[in-house]
Protein backbone atom coordinates (compact mmCIF):
# COMPACT_ATOMS: atom_id res chain seq x y z
CA UNK A 44 0.00 0.00 0.00
CA UNK A 45 1.19 3.49 -0.68
CA UNK A 46 0.62 5.04 2.73
CA UNK A 47 0.69 8.83 2.75
CA UNK A 48 1.13 9.53 6.46
CA UNK A 49 1.59 7.93 9.86
CA UNK A 50 -0.58 8.90 12.79
CA UNK A 51 1.30 8.61 16.07
CA UNK A 52 -0.32 8.33 19.52
CA UNK A 53 1.71 9.35 22.54
CA UNK A 54 2.71 7.20 25.51
CA UNK A 55 2.31 8.18 29.19
CA UNK A 56 -0.88 10.08 28.54
CA UNK A 57 -0.96 11.21 32.14
CA UNK A 58 1.65 13.89 31.38
CA UNK A 59 0.08 17.32 31.46
CA UNK A 60 0.85 21.03 31.06
CA UNK A 61 4.47 21.97 30.53
CA UNK A 62 5.58 18.35 30.82
CA UNK A 63 3.31 17.39 28.01
CA UNK A 64 4.64 20.19 25.82
CA UNK A 65 8.17 19.09 26.62
CA UNK A 66 7.23 15.47 25.90
CA UNK A 67 5.78 16.31 22.48
CA UNK A 68 8.60 18.69 21.55
CA UNK A 69 11.29 16.13 22.42
CA UNK A 70 9.46 13.34 20.66
CA UNK A 71 9.19 15.45 17.51
CA UNK A 72 12.92 16.18 17.72
CA UNK A 73 13.78 12.51 18.23
CA UNK A 74 11.55 11.38 15.36
CA UNK A 75 13.17 14.01 13.14
CA UNK A 76 16.59 12.62 14.10
CA UNK A 77 15.77 9.00 13.23
CA UNK A 78 14.14 10.02 9.94
CA UNK A 79 16.86 12.47 8.99
CA UNK A 80 17.79 10.56 5.82
CA UNK A 81 14.25 11.07 4.44
CA UNK A 82 14.30 14.84 3.81
CA UNK A 83 10.89 14.77 2.12
CA UNK A 84 9.16 13.66 5.34
CA UNK A 85 7.28 16.37 7.31
CA UNK A 86 6.48 16.07 11.00
CA UNK A 87 3.50 17.86 12.60
CA UNK A 88 3.43 17.45 16.38
CA UNK A 89 -0.05 18.30 17.69
CA UNK A 90 -1.44 18.27 21.22
CA UNK A 91 -3.13 14.86 20.96
CA UNK A 92 -1.27 13.16 18.11
CA UNK A 93 1.66 13.53 15.78
CA UNK A 94 1.24 13.35 12.03
CA UNK A 95 4.16 12.23 9.92
CA UNK A 96 3.54 13.07 6.28
CA UNK A 97 5.59 10.70 4.12
CA UNK A 98 5.66 12.58 0.78
CA UNK A 99 6.66 9.35 -0.98
CA UNK A 100 9.02 7.91 1.67
CA UNK A 101 8.50 4.13 2.06
CA UNK A 102 6.43 3.26 5.14
CA UNK A 103 8.29 -0.06 5.67
CA UNK A 104 11.54 1.83 6.37
CA UNK A 105 9.88 4.49 8.51
CA UNK A 106 8.17 1.70 10.47
CA UNK A 107 11.52 0.10 11.42
CA UNK A 108 12.77 3.39 12.84
CA UNK A 109 9.58 4.34 14.70
CA UNK A 110 9.63 0.99 16.50
CA UNK A 111 12.71 2.19 18.39
CA UNK A 112 11.56 5.67 19.42
CA UNK A 113 10.57 5.95 23.08
CA UNK A 114 7.40 7.90 23.80
CA UNK A 115 5.34 6.34 21.00
CA UNK A 116 2.49 4.19 22.30
CA UNK A 117 0.81 3.20 19.03
CA UNK A 118 0.84 4.36 15.43
CA UNK A 119 -1.16 3.76 12.28
CA UNK A 120 -0.10 3.99 8.64
CA UNK A 121 -2.78 6.06 6.94
CA UNK A 122 -3.90 7.03 3.45
CA UNK A 123 -5.24 10.48 2.62
CA UNK A 124 -8.04 10.33 0.05
CA UNK A 125 -10.21 12.95 -1.71
CA UNK A 126 -13.63 13.56 -0.18
CA UNK A 127 -15.77 11.34 -2.41
CA UNK A 128 -17.56 8.11 -1.54
CA UNK A 129 -15.96 6.33 -4.50
CA UNK A 130 -12.46 7.15 -3.25
CA UNK A 131 -13.28 6.08 0.31
CA UNK A 132 -14.64 2.75 -0.92
CA UNK A 133 -11.78 2.08 -3.31
CA UNK A 134 -9.02 2.67 -0.74
CA UNK A 135 -10.91 0.90 2.08
CA UNK A 136 -11.24 -2.19 -0.08
CA UNK A 137 -7.58 -2.17 -1.13
CA UNK A 138 -6.46 -1.75 2.46
CA UNK A 139 -8.68 -4.55 3.74
CA UNK A 140 -7.67 -6.90 0.93
CA UNK A 141 -4.04 -6.38 1.78
CA UNK A 142 -4.20 -6.74 5.57
CA UNK A 143 -7.32 -8.72 6.49
CA UNK A 144 -6.72 -12.39 7.30
CA UNK A 145 -9.28 -15.20 7.19
CA UNK A 146 -11.01 -15.78 10.51
CA UNK A 147 -10.62 -12.19 11.71
CA UNK A 148 -13.51 -9.93 12.68
CA UNK A 149 -13.77 -6.23 11.82
CA UNK A 150 -15.83 -3.08 12.06
CA UNK A 151 -15.87 0.30 10.35
CA UNK A 152 -15.48 3.28 12.65
CA UNK A 153 -16.00 6.76 11.21
CA UNK A 154 -15.22 10.09 12.91
CA UNK A 155 -16.15 13.47 11.53
CA UNK A 156 -14.70 16.87 12.27
CA UNK A 157 -16.17 18.28 9.03
CA UNK A 158 -19.88 18.33 9.85
CA UNK A 159 -20.76 19.73 6.41
CA UNK A 160 -19.69 16.50 4.71
CA UNK A 161 -22.67 15.01 2.95
CA UNK A 162 -22.72 11.67 4.83
CA UNK A 163 -22.80 11.33 8.60
CA UNK A 164 -20.81 8.73 10.55
CA UNK A 165 -23.59 6.11 10.68
CA UNK A 166 -24.21 6.38 6.95
CA UNK A 167 -20.53 6.04 6.16
CA UNK A 168 -20.10 3.07 8.51
CA UNK A 169 -22.90 1.15 6.84
CA UNK A 170 -22.17 2.19 3.24
CA UNK A 171 -18.47 1.27 3.46
CA UNK A 172 -19.30 -1.91 5.42
CA UNK A 173 -21.80 -2.98 2.74
CA UNK A 174 -19.34 -2.21 -0.03
CA UNK A 175 -16.69 -4.39 1.61
CA UNK A 176 -19.16 -7.28 2.11
CA UNK A 177 -20.08 -7.06 -1.58
CA UNK A 178 -16.44 -7.29 -2.69
CA UNK A 179 -14.75 -9.62 -0.19
CA UNK A 180 -15.48 -13.18 1.01
CA UNK A 181 -15.20 -14.41 4.59
CA UNK A 182 -15.68 -11.01 6.21
CA UNK A 183 -17.20 -11.12 9.67
CA UNK A 184 -18.42 -8.00 11.47
CA UNK A 185 -18.08 -7.64 15.24
CA UNK A 186 -19.05 -4.44 17.01
CA UNK A 187 -17.70 -4.99 20.54
CA UNK A 188 -14.25 -6.57 20.24
CA UNK A 189 -13.26 -6.66 16.56
CA UNK A 190 -9.76 -7.87 15.55
CA UNK A 191 -9.49 -5.00 13.09
CA UNK A 192 -11.00 -1.53 12.99
CA UNK A 193 -11.18 0.30 9.67
CA UNK A 194 -10.96 3.94 10.75
CA UNK A 195 -12.28 6.68 8.51
CA UNK A 196 -11.65 10.25 9.62
CA UNK A 197 -13.49 13.00 7.79
CA UNK A 198 -11.47 16.19 8.25
CA UNK A 199 -11.71 19.57 6.57
CA UNK A 200 -8.94 19.02 4.05
CA UNK A 201 -9.48 15.35 3.16
CA UNK A 202 -10.42 11.91 4.44
CA UNK A 203 -7.90 9.70 6.27
CA UNK A 204 -8.21 5.93 6.31
CA UNK A 205 -6.27 3.37 8.38
CA UNK A 206 -6.83 -0.14 9.68
CA UNK A 207 -3.68 -1.11 11.57
CA UNK A 208 -2.78 -0.25 15.13
CA UNK A 209 0.96 -0.90 15.53
CA UNK A 210 2.62 -0.89 18.92
CA UNK A 211 5.53 1.41 19.70
CA UNK A 212 7.99 0.81 22.54
CA UNK A 213 6.22 3.16 24.97
CA UNK A 214 8.36 4.90 27.59
CA UNK A 215 9.32 8.58 27.57
CA UNK A 216 11.12 10.49 24.80
CA UNK A 217 14.88 10.47 25.37
CA UNK A 218 15.86 13.83 26.86
CA UNK A 219 12.72 14.38 28.94
CA UNK A 220 14.26 12.53 31.89
CA UNK A 221 17.42 14.63 32.25
CA UNK A 222 21.07 13.63 31.73
CA UNK A 223 23.05 10.83 33.38
CA UNK A 224 26.20 8.80 32.92
CA UNK A 225 25.93 5.06 32.31
CA UNK A 226 28.71 2.67 33.32
CA UNK A 227 28.95 0.41 30.28
CA UNK A 228 31.10 -2.73 30.31
CA UNK A 229 31.24 -5.20 27.44
CA UNK A 230 28.87 -7.58 29.26
CA UNK A 231 25.22 -8.52 28.93
CA UNK A 232 23.72 -6.51 31.78
CA UNK A 233 24.86 -2.92 31.32
CA UNK A 234 23.54 -2.63 27.71
CA UNK A 235 20.14 -3.76 29.00
CA UNK A 236 20.37 -1.23 31.85
CA UNK A 237 21.22 1.42 29.23
CA UNK A 238 18.14 0.54 27.20
CA UNK A 239 15.95 0.81 30.30
CA UNK A 240 17.46 4.20 31.25
CA UNK A 241 16.76 5.49 27.73
CA UNK A 242 13.23 4.10 27.96
CA UNK A 243 12.54 6.40 30.90
CA UNK A 244 13.68 9.35 28.82
CA UNK A 245 17.15 9.67 30.35
CA UNK A 246 19.78 11.03 28.00
CA UNK A 247 22.85 8.90 28.82
CA UNK A 248 26.53 9.16 28.07
CA UNK A 249 28.53 5.94 28.29
CA UNK A 250 31.50 5.71 30.64
CA UNK A 251 33.76 2.76 29.82
CA UNK A 252 36.94 1.78 31.70
CA UNK A 253 39.65 0.11 29.69
CA UNK A 254 43.12 -1.06 30.60
CA UNK A 255 45.62 -1.26 27.79
CA UNK A 256 47.88 -3.20 27.43
CA UNK A 257 45.97 -5.71 29.57
CA UNK A 258 42.81 -5.31 27.52
CA UNK A 259 42.80 -5.36 23.72
CA UNK A 260 41.62 -2.80 21.21
CA UNK A 261 38.85 -5.26 20.43
CA UNK A 262 37.39 -5.01 23.94
CA UNK A 263 37.16 -1.24 23.51
CA UNK A 264 35.72 -1.61 20.00
CA UNK A 265 33.12 -4.03 21.35
CA UNK A 266 31.88 -1.53 23.99
CA UNK A 267 31.70 1.16 21.28
CA UNK A 268 29.79 -1.13 18.95
CA UNK A 269 27.32 -1.95 21.74
CA UNK A 270 26.84 1.80 22.08
CA UNK A 271 26.12 1.92 18.33
CA UNK A 272 23.27 -0.59 18.79
CA UNK A 273 21.85 1.40 21.71
CA UNK A 274 22.15 4.63 19.70
CA UNK A 275 19.24 3.29 17.61
CA UNK A 276 17.08 4.20 20.59
CA UNK A 277 18.70 7.59 21.22
CA UNK A 278 19.87 9.02 17.90
CA UNK A 279 23.43 9.53 19.17
CA UNK A 280 25.31 8.60 22.35
CA UNK A 281 28.63 9.97 23.58
CA UNK A 282 31.15 7.30 24.54
CA UNK A 283 33.66 8.28 27.22
CA UNK A 284 36.69 5.99 27.41
CA UNK A 285 38.59 6.15 30.71
CA UNK A 286 42.11 4.68 31.02
CA UNK A 287 42.13 2.44 34.09
CA UNK A 288 45.36 0.40 33.90
CA UNK A 289 47.44 2.56 36.25
CA UNK A 290 44.75 2.41 38.93
CA UNK A 291 44.41 -1.36 38.60
CA UNK A 292 48.17 -1.96 38.69
CA UNK A 293 48.54 0.21 41.79
CA UNK A 294 45.62 -1.46 43.56
CA UNK A 295 46.99 -4.90 42.75
CA UNK A 296 50.34 -3.94 44.22
CA UNK A 297 49.12 -2.27 47.42
CA UNK A 298 45.72 -3.64 48.45
CA UNK A 299 45.08 -7.06 50.05
CA UNK A 300 43.64 -9.53 47.57
CA UNK A 301 40.23 -9.84 49.27
CA UNK A 302 39.64 -6.11 48.75
CA UNK A 303 41.01 -5.73 45.21
CA UNK A 304 37.59 -5.84 43.67
CA UNK A 305 35.89 -3.57 46.19
CA UNK A 306 38.57 -0.90 45.89
CA UNK A 307 38.60 -1.09 42.07
CA UNK A 308 34.85 -0.60 42.03
CA UNK A 309 35.11 2.32 44.42
CA UNK A 310 37.55 3.99 42.03
CA UNK A 311 35.28 3.33 39.07
CA UNK A 312 32.36 4.91 40.85
CA UNK A 313 34.41 7.94 41.92
CA UNK A 314 35.58 8.44 38.37
CA UNK A 315 32.07 8.04 37.00
CA UNK A 316 30.95 10.66 39.51
CA UNK A 317 33.69 13.13 38.52
CA UNK A 318 32.73 12.69 34.88
CA UNK A 319 29.05 13.13 35.77
CA UNK A 320 29.77 16.44 37.50
CA UNK A 321 31.93 17.66 34.64
CA UNK A 322 29.27 16.80 32.05
CA UNK A 323 26.38 18.39 33.98
CA UNK A 324 24.60 15.09 34.70
CA UNK A 325 22.38 14.19 37.64
CA UNK A 326 22.82 10.45 38.21
CA UNK A 327 24.92 7.36 37.57
CA UNK A 328 23.38 4.22 36.05
CA UNK A 329 24.97 0.77 36.08
CA UNK A 330 24.15 -2.84 35.24
CA UNK A 331 24.34 -4.38 38.70
CA UNK A 332 21.84 -7.07 39.66
CA UNK A 333 21.43 -8.01 43.33
CA UNK A 334 23.31 -11.12 44.31
CA UNK A 335 24.56 -11.97 40.83
CA UNK A 336 28.29 -11.97 41.65
CA UNK A 337 30.54 -11.09 44.62
CA UNK A 338 30.60 -7.36 43.80
CA UNK A 339 26.82 -7.26 43.68
CA UNK A 340 25.84 -8.46 47.14
CA UNK A 341 24.12 -5.76 49.18
CA UNK A 342 27.19 -5.62 51.44
CA UNK A 343 29.40 -4.98 48.40
CA UNK A 344 27.08 -2.38 46.96
CA UNK A 345 27.04 -0.64 50.34
CA UNK A 346 30.85 -0.62 50.55
CA UNK A 347 31.22 0.61 46.97
CA UNK A 348 28.44 3.20 47.11
CA UNK A 349 30.17 4.80 50.10
CA UNK A 350 32.22 7.02 47.75
CA UNK A 351 29.31 9.14 46.55
CA UNK A 352 25.93 10.56 47.50
CA UNK A 353 24.93 10.91 43.84
CA UNK A 354 21.94 8.68 42.98
CA UNK A 355 23.22 5.38 41.59
CA UNK A 356 20.39 3.79 39.62
CA UNK A 357 20.42 0.09 38.81
CA UNK A 358 17.66 -0.67 36.29
CA UNK A 359 18.31 -4.45 36.24
CA UNK A 360 18.81 -4.75 40.02
CA UNK A 361 15.87 -7.07 40.55
CA UNK A 362 15.85 -8.94 37.26
CA UNK A 363 16.91 -12.60 36.93
CA UNK A 364 19.76 -13.34 34.55
CA UNK A 365 17.35 -15.13 32.20
CA UNK A 366 15.10 -12.06 32.08
CA UNK A 367 18.10 -9.85 31.36
CA UNK A 368 19.24 -12.18 28.57
CA UNK A 369 15.74 -12.20 27.07
CA UNK A 370 15.73 -8.44 26.97
CA UNK A 371 19.28 -8.33 25.56
CA UNK A 372 18.16 -10.57 22.70
CA UNK A 373 15.16 -8.36 21.97
CA UNK A 374 17.14 -5.14 21.83
CA UNK A 375 19.86 -6.75 19.71
CA UNK A 376 22.86 -6.55 22.06
CA UNK A 377 23.12 -10.18 23.23
CA UNK A 378 25.13 -11.67 20.36
CA UNK A 379 27.73 -8.93 20.64
CA UNK A 380 27.85 -9.03 24.45
CA UNK A 381 28.81 -12.71 24.47
CA UNK A 382 31.79 -12.21 22.16
CA UNK A 383 34.81 -13.13 24.25
CA UNK A 384 36.91 -9.96 24.45
CA UNK A 385 37.91 -9.63 28.09
CA UNK A 386 37.40 -6.24 29.68
CA UNK A 387 39.39 -4.72 32.51
CA UNK A 388 37.37 -6.26 35.35
CA UNK A 389 37.69 -9.83 34.20
CA UNK A 390 41.44 -9.54 33.83
CA UNK A 391 42.11 -8.06 37.27
CA UNK A 392 39.44 -10.12 39.05
CA UNK A 393 40.81 -11.68 42.24
CA UNK A 394 40.16 -15.42 42.62
CA UNK A 395 38.35 -15.00 45.96
CA UNK A 396 36.83 -11.55 46.30
CA UNK A 397 35.13 -10.71 49.61
CA UNK A 398 31.37 -11.03 49.35
CA UNK A 399 30.90 -9.03 52.57
CA UNK A 400 33.50 -6.27 52.46
CA UNK A 401 33.55 -3.60 55.19
CA UNK A 402 33.44 0.10 54.38
CA UNK A 403 35.97 0.98 57.12
CA UNK A 404 38.50 -1.54 55.82
CA UNK A 405 38.12 -0.36 52.22
CA UNK A 406 38.68 3.24 53.35
CA UNK A 407 41.69 2.27 55.46
CA UNK A 408 43.39 0.32 52.65
CA UNK A 409 42.85 3.21 50.27
CA UNK A 410 44.94 5.44 52.51
CA UNK A 411 47.93 3.54 51.14
CA UNK A 412 47.28 5.04 47.70
CA UNK A 413 47.59 8.49 46.19
CA UNK A 414 43.91 8.32 45.23
CA UNK A 415 43.64 11.92 44.05
CA UNK A 416 46.71 11.64 41.80
CA UNK A 417 45.45 8.39 40.28
CA UNK A 418 42.00 9.83 39.64
CA UNK A 419 43.41 13.02 38.18
CA UNK A 420 45.66 11.19 35.72
CA UNK A 421 42.75 8.97 34.61
CA UNK A 422 40.58 12.07 34.15
CA UNK A 423 43.31 13.68 32.06
CA UNK A 424 43.28 10.65 29.74
CA UNK A 425 39.54 10.45 28.99
CA UNK A 426 38.41 10.54 25.39
CA UNK A 427 34.89 11.40 24.24
CA UNK A 428 33.55 10.01 20.94
CA UNK A 429 30.02 10.56 19.60
CA UNK A 430 28.54 7.28 18.36
CA UNK A 431 25.70 6.97 15.84
CA UNK A 432 23.11 4.21 15.21
CA UNK A 433 24.68 0.93 14.08
CA UNK A 434 28.16 2.40 13.80
CA UNK A 435 30.64 -0.45 13.48
CA UNK A 436 33.99 -0.67 15.25
CA UNK A 437 34.87 -4.37 15.37
CA UNK A 438 34.85 -4.77 11.59
CA UNK A 439 37.43 -1.99 11.27
CA UNK A 440 39.59 -3.78 13.81
CA UNK A 441 39.27 -7.08 11.92
CA UNK A 442 40.31 -5.29 8.72
CA UNK A 443 43.31 -3.70 10.43
CA UNK A 444 44.37 -7.11 11.77
CA UNK A 445 44.02 -8.61 8.30
CA UNK A 446 46.08 -5.78 6.77
CA UNK A 447 48.88 -6.44 9.23
CA UNK A 448 49.16 -10.13 8.33
Ligand SMILES: Nc1ncnc2c1ncn2[C@@H]1O[C@H](COP(=O)(O)OP(=O)(O)OP(=O)(O)O)[C@@H](O)[C@H]1O
Nearest residue numbers: 226227228230231232233250251252329330331388
Ligand atom coordinates in the same frame (compact mmCIF):
# COMPACT_ATOMS: atom_id res chain seq x y z
N1 LIG B 1 34.91 -1.80 32.18
C1 LIG B 1 33.82 -1.23 32.68
N2 LIG B 1 33.49 0.01 32.27
C2 LIG B 1 32.38 0.62 32.74
N3 LIG B 1 31.54 0.07 33.62
C3 LIG B 1 31.82 -1.16 34.06
C4 LIG B 1 32.97 -1.87 33.63
N4 LIG B 1 32.96 -3.06 34.24
C5 LIG B 1 31.88 -3.10 35.03
N5 LIG B 1 31.18 -1.96 34.95
C6 LIG B 1 29.90 -1.60 35.62
O1 LIG B 1 29.71 -2.39 36.78
C7 LIG B 1 28.57 -3.25 36.61
C8 LIG B 1 28.84 -4.59 37.24
O2 LIG B 1 29.94 -5.18 36.62
P1 LIG B 1 30.31 -6.72 36.63
O3 LIG B 1 31.64 -6.88 36.05
O4 LIG B 1 30.06 -7.25 38.00
O5 LIG B 1 29.40 -7.26 35.54
P2 LIG B 1 28.07 -7.96 35.19
O6 LIG B 1 27.11 -8.17 36.30
O7 LIG B 1 28.44 -9.12 34.39
O8 LIG B 1 27.47 -6.77 34.29
P3 LIG B 1 27.76 -6.55 32.77
O9 LIG B 1 27.10 -7.73 32.13
O10 LIG B 1 27.15 -5.24 32.45
O11 LIG B 1 29.25 -6.53 32.59
C9 LIG B 1 28.37 -3.34 35.13
O12 LIG B 1 27.05 -3.68 34.78
C10 LIG B 1 28.74 -1.94 34.68
O13 LIG B 1 27.67 -1.04 34.91
